[in-house]
Amino acid sequence: MIGIVVVSHSPALAEAAVALADEMVHGSGPVVAVAAGAAGGFGTDATEVRRALEKASSPDGVLVLMDLGSAVLSAELALELGPIDVPVRLSAAPLVEGLVAAVVRAAGGADLDTVSREAEAALVPKVTSLAEHATPPAALVPAGESDASVRLTLVNPQGLHARPAAQIATAVGGLSADVAVEAGGRRADASSSLELMTLGAGQGVEITVSAVGADAAQAVAAVREMVEAGFGELEAS
Amino acid sequence: MGSLSVVEAVTVDVLVGWLSAFRDAVHEHGAYLTELDSAIGDADHGANLIRGMDAVMAAVASPPEATGDLLKKVGMTLVTSVGGASGPLYGTFFLRMATASGDATSLDGPALLAGLEAGLEGIVARGKAEAGDKTMYDALAPALAAFSSSLDGGASLADAARAAAGAAAAGRDATEPMLALKGRASYLGERSIGHIDPGAASSALLLDSLAGALS
Structure with missing residues (x-):
């Protein structure tokens, strides 16, 4: 035994x-x-x-x-x-x-x-x-009602893995805005790196970033900048 | 060695001086460490390290001859006396440093660096931490890089240790805006942002104590 x-x-x-x-x-x-x-x-x-x-x-x-x-x-x-x-x-x-x-x-x-x-x-x-009692997903930006949004394509090799997810969560966490990231028909709270990772969004995947709140434009711009820069993971060309 | 000479060989006595300075530092800054830990952890980091380093100084009152034996005693004492996550982490640091130092009765600059690097590798293996996770790694890794490049540039042991202490302090301060990805602080998610990591703060004290002991 x-x-x-x-x-x-x-x-x-x-x-x-x-x-x-x-x-x-x-x-x-x-x-x-x-x-x-x-x-x-x-x-x-x-x-x-x-x-x-x-x-x-x-x-x-x-x-x-x-x-x-x-x-x-x-x-x-x-x-x-x-x-x-x-x-x-x-x-x-x-x-x-x-x-x-x-x-x-x-x-x-x-x-x-x-x-x-x-x-x-x-x-x-x-x-x-307990499936019927499962915690509902966090309140997210309602689809189509955002103050700012943008569609982006993930260019870095690994997509939204742990570190980029943490970068996004860090960036939007301090702002006065509710931010959602949508990919493949699923939505995640952008202030939760765990939720972002569960999107399983890899390189080449299109994501939609939308936000509501006073800092909505700033939040969307911050995520856009990180995504377009490949989260600092692109080879210098 | 005359009292005015610069430390160029890290003997067991020098290591004990380092540990003693670290003990004094955690006593002096214990409330600060606990305050940092109360923001993003379980509010025991200062008290844990004070208890651990008091136990270490009692355990090395009659130090063994070999640096490896001394450092092993330090590691095992921390493991049994600290309690929180810093016990196995600092414990692993000193145990790996002990293995690297072996039977040597004194360490030159490269040997000391090799020991510190082995210790850091141990922390990485134990905590699975990477740069930017808001952990002690973020203070220790830049410190050892500075130590290494200073030695390569021909700096004295004391100057290399001072460069390492400066880099550790900068690394500690850089943890403030980070999102914690490891340890109890990671349960807080974005609420961990805006607080210095307590482990990075105590690691900076460890390097500052080393610089003091080697000057």
Whole structure:
């Protein structure tokens, strides 16, 4: 049976999550070791993660579930602190849902790959059952009612990937205008780099930038300038 | 080494002087670091680094002979005592610098630079940060570039470290208009704009302390 490590900023959060998961298997589940808290407060400690990895170590492998950002950093650093002779997988799964799913599946004797997949898919039932409550998209500039708009073609090689999306979000974020970017029939709030990236707009794609508000013209002009300059990614000619 | 001579070899004692200066700097500027962190993070950066550097100075009270052993002790102490994301990040920085420094009892300019660069590579590997993400990278990367080009230009270790400290401060200030793309600040999205990144600010203190220790 694989072992499981829980890395959390909070000992109380980790212990409760483990107890919740154990209710599903009544003590017949995998070894679940906890590394939570640091220096007496919220935080994570890579040496504690290391100790937890040793405690949960199994020739079948160890799955590591983590909460917020620095828990991931500490888990990665723990792997760097010395060789570990069993397979270890850091899971992108949400902590609570992922842990419950992983404990149940591991208790059934599934291998590391299977348990890891099960944990990563643990949000699916929640997302499916709550589909009708899904958060509506942010209020956007109504189509055809903008104070300023422009159609542009993405000329930089990668299109609206993370960095150009962040550049646009930064530029319009400080302005007094609601700005939308439309591509391929989908609309995104230009102040959200995540939404812009979900447009999946690559090189050569036409986008429409529209804005309402006092700074609408300025916002559209700023985006136009960045797009036409290829977000600084074009080779100097 | 006479008391008036310029530092040209970075011994364990010089490194301890650097760490001690950094400890003093985080004490002096701890409230400022926490204030920056309260704007875009979880308001603990100053307190975390004060706790971490106090623990480091206690741990190196009787320093080992090799620079690598000293730096490893620093890294491990930060990992166990800091708590926030700066623990694994600064911890990784010193642990990678330790590996690069190895058994050497003193480091010349290029060896010190190689150690610092290994540390920065560690931070990149850990945090997946790139230029412009509003992180400590934005202070450290220009600092090491300045250190490197100063050494190449024949500058003394002290002058190279001063150039690095100046570049780190400029890099810190340049994080103010950036949109945070990493760490807790990235949850804030555009609200992170207009605040200096606390990690870049503490990194600038680290380089300023190095310049002080090498002068």
